[in-house]
Amino acid sequence: MAPLRLTFACGDYDRTRALAEGTIRPDGIDLTYLRLPVEETFFRMLRHQEFEVAEMSLSSYVVSLRSDPSPFVALPVFTSRMFRHSSLYCHADAGISSAEDLRGKLIGTPEYQLTACVWMRGILGDRHGVPFDSVRYVTGGQETAGRVEKADLDLPASVRISRIPEGATLSAMLAAGEIDALCTPRVPSPFAAGDPRVRRVFPDVVAAEKEYYGATGVFPIMHVVVIRRDVYERHPWVAQSLYKALLAARDEAYANLYDTSALRFMLPWLTPQLEEARALLGRDFWSYGLPGNREALSAFLRYHHEQGLSARQFAPEELFAPQSLESAVI
Known part of the structure; x- marks a missing residue:
């Protein structure tokens, strides 16, 4: 059977680059990776649902859950995380x-x-x-x-x-x-x-x-990866296949960051900064899945509800495709 052809719109990240370059391939999927600015991806996905798979603002995704049925199903893959104290400016x-x-x-x-x-x-x-x-x-x-x-x-x-x-x-x-x-x-x-x-x-x-x-103990989550609901309902297996591939791509990025033969990015103190981040946040500081992210997700979902953006406070488990929250035990 021919692989399922899907288009994935996402930013240009070290943690997804192996999917963009095709060195890691999701099982059963022929993936076209579109490198797009996040604002364009979010707008086109939310307004027109142009892509089968896309990076999406966590807030926009939770807002979309008010529709019945909701148009997207998320994976616990966090393409963007960032402390945001730097986002406040004043005159x-x-x-x-x-x-x-x-x-x-x-x-x-x-x-x-x-x-x-x-x-x-x-x-x-x-x-x-x-x-x-x-x-x-x-x-x-x-x-x-x-x-x-x-x-x-x-x-x-x-x-x-x-x-x-x-x-x-x-x-x-x-x-x-x-x-x-x-x-x-x-x-x-x-x-x-x-x-x-x-x-x-x-x-x-x-x-x-x-x-x-x-x-x-919270490293804020900014973006998730979503699958368009019609694709997910026709092919539920794509959730696990994409999740496994995205995990593998992230793990490759982890390894590349700690390659001291040459700096991977133009940051003079990249290696000691990485070691400092590991010491403070743990070795899996950019964790995927639910267990290591429950507190961050719970805090965000509380804020989202309190600020009037969601009619009720969702539980973290409600956000994600069930297939992406469990795996086979060998």
Whole structure:
């Protein structure tokens, strides 16, 4: 029987590169790997379901579960993880000397449901006395005007949110002091250019993120891999096949990172940084599956529900294809 032909839209990552290059092949699948920016992948998958398999924002995936049946089935494969204290920026004259000072401020965000921002709103509420509904939000394009939410949202009245003016951008508004702060996954252009009017809320990001991990044991999850439901229902075996291949690709990336014959990436202290990450987070610091990620997923699902993005708080087990949560014992 001919292999099943599937298209996988995903970012360009070390942990998936073996699938992109075809050196690791999922059992029974002829996989076409499309390297796309995450915003394009998410938009095309959520709006038009263009791909059989895709990387997807964890928040967008949980929002999609409100449909019956939901359009996607996820694998516990986390193509993106990142501590997000670095995602909070403020205007230098906004009176923000610590995260606690964000209470009552006007905060921009490209989209309210962005995973990075769900995490930071939750962390600010849990650890810095800034509940998600103690601030006002504006949404819109960060560098280009006109961005809209990828999914329709039904938010509670306690969320005070509005659109920025037509033609405006969040980066320009932050630099001009028209908003007090910005929560965004991407570095805003004024900060990247060294504009003194824009700085990070957490000046020592690494220290803040290490302290957060030490207190919680959570390495935030940003993205999952989803299978379009019609594909999964016709071929349920693809969940296990893809999961095994993605695990193998990640393990190959682990090994390559610790090859000291030559630096794999342009980071002068890559090897000691890797050793430090292992010492702090454990050797399987980029873990897949449910056992090592239950606390992170539970925290995120609580934040997602509390912030009005999901009608109920899901359990981590509800997110994933059952085939990807168990394997044969030999």
